[in-house]
Every structure is written in structure tokens, then in C-alpha cells.
Amino acid sequence: MQVRSLFFAAYRDAMGTGTLDVDLPEGATVGDLVSSIRSRGAPFNRLPKAPAVAINHEVMRGDARLTEGDEIAFLPPVAGG
Amino acid sequence: MQVRSLFFAAYRDAMGTGTLDVDLPEGATVGDLVSSIRSRGAPFNRLPKAPAVAINHEVMRGDARLTEGDEIAFLPPVAGG
Amino acid sequence: MNAPARDQGASGYRIAIVREIIDPAAVLALVRDPADGAVLLFLGKVRDHAEGRRVGGMRYEAYQPMAEKELNAIVEEAARQLGTDRIVVVHRVGDLAVGEVSVAIAVSSSHRGEAYQASRFIIEEVKKRLPVWKQEQYADGEAAWVQGQTLEAIEDAR
Amino acid sequence: MNAPARDQGASGYRIAIVREIIDPAAVLALVRDPADGAVLLFLGKVRDHAEGRRVGGMRYEAYQPMAEKELNAIVEEAARQLGTDRIVVVHRVGDLAVGEVSVAIAVSSSHRGEAYQASRFIIEEVKKRLPVWKQEQYADGEAAWVQGQTLEAIEDAR
Numbered sequence: 001m002q003v004r005s006l007f008f009a010a011y012r013d014a015m016g017t018g019t020l021d022v023d024l025p026e027g028a029t030v031g032d033l034v035s036s037i038r039s040r041g042a043p044f045n046r047l048p049k050a051p052a053v054a055i056n057h058e059v060m061r062g063d064a065r066l067t068e069g070d071e072i073a074f075l076p077p078v079a080g081g
Numbered sequence: 082m083q084v085r086s087l088f089f090a091a092y093r094d095a096m097g098t099g100t101l102d103v104d105l106p107e108g109a110t111v112g113d114l115v116s117s118i119r120s121r122g123a124p125f126n127r128l129p130k131a132p133a134v135a136i137n138h139e140v141m142r143g144d145a146r147l148t149e150g151d152e153i154a155f156l157p158p159v160a161g162g
Numbered sequence: 163m164n165a166p167a168r169d170q171g172a173s174g175y176r177i178a179i180v181r182e183i184i185d186p187a188a189v190l191a192l193v194r195d196p197a198d199g200a201v202l203l204f205l206g207k208v209r210d211h212a213e214g215r216r217v218g219g220m221r222y223e224a225y226q227p228m229a230e231k232e233l234n235a236i237v238e239e240a241a242r243q244l245g246t247d248r249i250v251v252v253h254r255v256g257d258l259a260v261g262e263v264s265v266a267i268a269v270s271s272s273h274r275g276e277a278y279q280a281s282r283f284i285i286e287e288v289k290k291r292l293p294v295w296k297q298e299q300y301a302d303g304e305a306a307w308v309q310g311q312t313l314e315a316i317e318d319a320r
Numbered sequence: 321m322n323a324p325a326r327d328q329g330a331s332g333y334r335i336a337i338v339r340e341i342i343d344p345a346a347v348l349a350l351v352r353d354p355a356d357g358a359v360l361l362f363l364g365k366v367r368d369h370a371e372g373r374r375v376g377g378m379r380y381e382a383y384q385p386m387a388e389k390e391l392n393a394i395v396e397e398a399a400r401q402l403g404t405d406r407i408v409v410v411h412r413v414g415d416l417a418v419g420e421v422s423v424a425i426a427v428s429s430s431h432r433g434e435a436y437q438a439s440r441f442i443i444e445e446v447k448k449r450l451p452v453w454k455q456e457q458y459a460d461g462e463a464a465w466v467q468g469q470t471l472e473a474i475e476d477a478r
Contacts (some may be wrong), residue, residue: 009381009453010465052471054451057386059471073383073451079468080382080411080452081364081423081443090295091224091307133313135293138228140313154225154293160310161224161253161294162206162265162285186361187345196418201363202439203344210354252459261354274362278440281360285432 001026001068005037007047010076024066030055033049033072047074059067082107082149086118088128091157095127105147111136112143114153128155174247177233179224181256184263193270200274202281206265208258211285212308216301222255222264225293229253236287244280246271251284253294264296335391337382339414342421351428353451358432360439364423366416366430367470370466374459380413380422383451387411394445404429409442411452422454 005020012018022036030053038045050062052075059075066072086101088144093099103117111134119126131143133156147153176192190203208220233251241247248270258264267284272275288294289311296308334350348361366378391409399405406428416422425442429435446452447469454466 006383007362008383009455013465025323054383054386054471057383059457073386075451075471076453077381077464077470078389078449078451079447079454080380080450080468081447087225089225089293090297094307133167135225135228135313138225138231154228156225156293156313157295157307158310158312159291159293160289160296160308161229161292162289186348190344190363194419196368199365199367201361201365203361204435205348205359205361206432207357207359209357209430244470261352272367273445274364275337277362278436282436 003070006073084151088156175237175249177251179194183189184266189266189268193268198270200277201270202277204267205263210260218301221297223295224255225263228293240280266275333395333407333452335409337386347424347426351406356428358435359428360435362425363421368418374460377457378416379455381453382413400437402434
């Protein structure tokens with residue numbers, strides 16, 4: 001299956017991109033996605049091992065399972081207002 | 082000596098006037114002024130016996146002494162804002 | 163509305179008792195400071211009802227020189243608490259229609275905590291200490307002075 | 321600024337994430353109600369300094385669809401607490417100059433107590449929960465993302 005990763009703010013600056021489509025085996029979790037991204041090497045290994053994530057706009061834990069077409073946003077610490 | 086009494090809001094409505102100049106003996110207090118006003122009879126006896134007062138824009142007690150030319154404001158309960 | 167500029171306290175804040183309509187944007191403009199991160203504007207307005215009765219308007223009356231003096235004292239206290247003098251308070255008198263602003267309090271501050279604190283302090287003190295009275299003008303043509311707080315008791319409590 | 325009308329919650333409040341300059345008067349106009357006696361407007365602004373460094377501006381970035389969803393949730397919670405839906409929250413994104421408004425929160429209420437409570441609740445939650453980031457643009461040409469709060473921890477705490 002394919003999912004879409006989004007990187008914001010400091011994460012986007014570190015990754016050099018705001019979007020990354022990733023192929024994963026069925027049943028993969030957020031943690032698996034993070035490992036897959038980090039395994040690409042520099043600069044992707046700069047993604048923290050357990051970043052805050054939202055799946056389809058909902059904050060989720062690292063053990064949440066992904067499904068085809070999910071939008072996974074990696075969210076640096078927020079500072080709105 | 083002469084002092085000036087000011088009546089506001091409900092007190093002015095009750096007294097039928099906003100201003101009243103009153104002659105008092107030297108050394109008279111706020112309490113004496115109130116008695117003098119009330120002794121004029123209707124409608125002036127509708128002034129409470131111990132109303133809140135300000136002398137020259139400063140809230141004072143009933144035992145405060147008056148001096149020539151003082152402005153004594155009788156202040157109904159306030160409701161600003 | 164030029165009135166807020168009329169009485170400027172020693173420490174830079176401004177207060178005014180005005181007869182004209184209060185323009186919130188003009189009040190806000192008076193507290194603008196590039197060092198500040200938070201602005202709070204409180205507006206008291208005339209409501210269309212009071213204790214189940216329809217209200218058509220409100221008549222505000224002030225003992226103006228004393229109200230200005232007391233307003234200055236309140237704002238000075240707030241400025242000391244807040245550590246900023248970027249405060250504007252404008253109170254209106256005369257005949258107000260429903261929805262019109264009776265009091266505007268603008269506070270600008272480096273951080274939001276003090277702005278909320280000072281704004282709340284000022285409106286509570288205004289209601290307790292300002293020699294201002296208001297008369298509800300009911301839709302049926304009657305009118306009544308709003309029951310208020312006795313000034314004397316407040317002073318005794320200090 | 322027509323944007324605040326864009327996303328109107330089921331219960332009547334309005335939220336928006338906008339790129340255009342926020343006009344406080346326009347935000348205030350959206351919460352007007354003749355039944356209300358108190359209006360509170362909070363404005364967050366870009367300050368000219370941060371930890372001793374001169375700041376020339378601030379770049380705000382949002383994960384827009386999620387920020388709108390979260391803002392709606394915050395305002396719904398505030399409306400339940402307050403018992404009024406007369407709330408407007410507008411958050412700006414993009415490049416802001418010093419003194420420009422980054423967030424405006426207007427609350428209109430029958431009485432002032434709830435207005436202060438709801439306003440404060442909303443700004444605190446906005447800072448904790450909204451997927452928004454800001455980068456300080458220093459006067460010397462450097463820039464740095466402002467250290468924020470981890471979203472995950474907040475969610476765990478619920």
C-alpha cells in the first residue's frame with residue numbers, strides 16, 4: 001500500500017521536502033513508516049524516532065495501523081497563537 | 082459658611098433638583114448637612130439619613146467636617162460599566 | 163472620537179468620560195505598541211433585556227470630575243499590577259441605544275496573562291467605585307435606576 | 321477580510337485560518353448580538369523582540385485542514401462552557417510584520433464572567449493544540465522556529 005507523509009516547519013526544513021509518498025506492506029504501523037523513512041539515510045534519518053503524528057488530521061500513537069491512502073502528518077512541537 | 086450639595090440619579094429625581102446651596106454654622110459635619118437638608122421637609126426629607134457622600138470628589142464619612150465652599154455630592158449606590 | 167486623548171495620566175495611560183459613541187477600533191489604536199504581544203479589549207454594551215423586561219435603551223449619568231479622578235486611580239492601580247501603562251478606558255454617558263458600548267477597556271501587554279488580569283480588575287473596580295449611574299429605559303415607556311453598590315461600604319472595606 | 325465567514329460551525333460560531341491581514345473591527349462585528357452585555361476581543365500580535373533579540377517579523381505555518389478541525393473543536397468546547405455560540409476565532413498564516421495580528425478571538429456573552437473564561441480558554445488551547453508553527457525572522461537576517469509544545473503529550477493527557 002502507499003501512504004503520504006507530510007512534514008511541517010522544522011521537519012520540512014530538515015527533510016528538504018514537505019511531502020513523501022511511501023510504499024509499505026499491509027498492516028504497517030506509524031512506527032514502521034518512521035523506520036522506513038529513517039532508513040533512507042540523510043536527510044531522512046533526521047526525523048525523530050517517535051515524532052508526534054496525525055493520521056488523516058487526527059493525532060495518533062506510534063502503534064496505530066495505516067491503510068492505503070492515509071495522510072500521515074509529522075508534527076513538530078506546535079507554537080500557534 | 083455656605084456649602085454646595087449635589088444630588089445624582091435617583092437622589093436628584095427624589096429631591097427635584099441637582100444642586101442645593103446650604104448655610105451651616107462653622108465646624109458643621111456631613112451629618113449636620115444631612116440633618117439640615119432633611120429638616121426642610123418634603124421632598125428633601127427623602128434624602129437617606131446616612132447617604133454615601135464625597136467632599137470635593139473624595140468619599141468621606143458622615144463625621145467629616147465641612148469648610149466654606151465645599152462641594153458635597155450625595156451618591157446613590159453606583160452602577161457604572 | 164477624540165475624547166480618549168483628553169485626560170492622559172502621568173504614566174501614559176488614558177481615560178475619558180465621553181458623550182459620543184465609542185469606536186472600539188479607535189480605542190484599540192491608542193494602545194498599540196510594537197513591544198507587546200497581547201491586546202485585550204473589553205466592551206460593555208447595553209442589553210435588550212433586564213430581568214425579563216424588554217429594554218429599549220440605557221441612560222448613563224456620571225459625577226464627571228470625581229469619575230475621572232476615580233478612573234485614573236483604578237487604571238494607575240492596574241498599571242502597577244500589570245507593569246505596563248498601555249491602558250485606555252473610556253466610559254460613555256448620556257442616552258445609549260441597545261447594542262451601544264457603555265465602556266471600553268483596552269489593555270496592551272508584553273504577555274497575555276497580565277492583560278487578562280488587568281482588564282478584569284479594571285471592569286470590576288469600575289462597577290464598584292465609579293460614581294456612575296444608569297437608568298433602564300423599558301420598551302413599555304417606563305424607566306428605573308439600576309440597583310447599584312453602595313460606595314461607602316467599598317471605601318470602608320479598603 | 322471575508323474569510324471568517326468561511327467555516328461556520330454547526331452551533332453558529334465561526335473560525336478561519338487566513339492569509340490576509342486580520343481586521344479587529346470586522347471580527348468584532350461578527351459577534352454582535354443585542355442580547356449580550358459583554359464582548360471580549362483578544363489579539364495576539366507579533367512582538368519586536370524575543371529573548372533579547374530584535375525581531376523583524378514572524379512566519380506562521382499551519383497544517384490547515386487539521387488546524388481548522390482542531391479550532392472548531394476548541395471553540396465547540398468553549399461554547400459549551402460559556403453557553404453562547406457567539407465566538408469568532410481567526411488565525412493568520414504567512415509572513416507577518418511586527419505589530420500585525422496573528423490571532424483574534426472575539427467572544428460575546430450575556431455576562432462578562434463567561435466571556436473572560438471562554439476567551440482565556442480558547443487562547444490557551446490554541447497554543448497547545450493547534451498544528452501551527454512560527455518562525456522568528458530576526459533583524460539580523462537569521463531565522464528560527466519557535467520552540468513549541470509536543471502535541472502527543474497533550475493528547476496523552478486527555
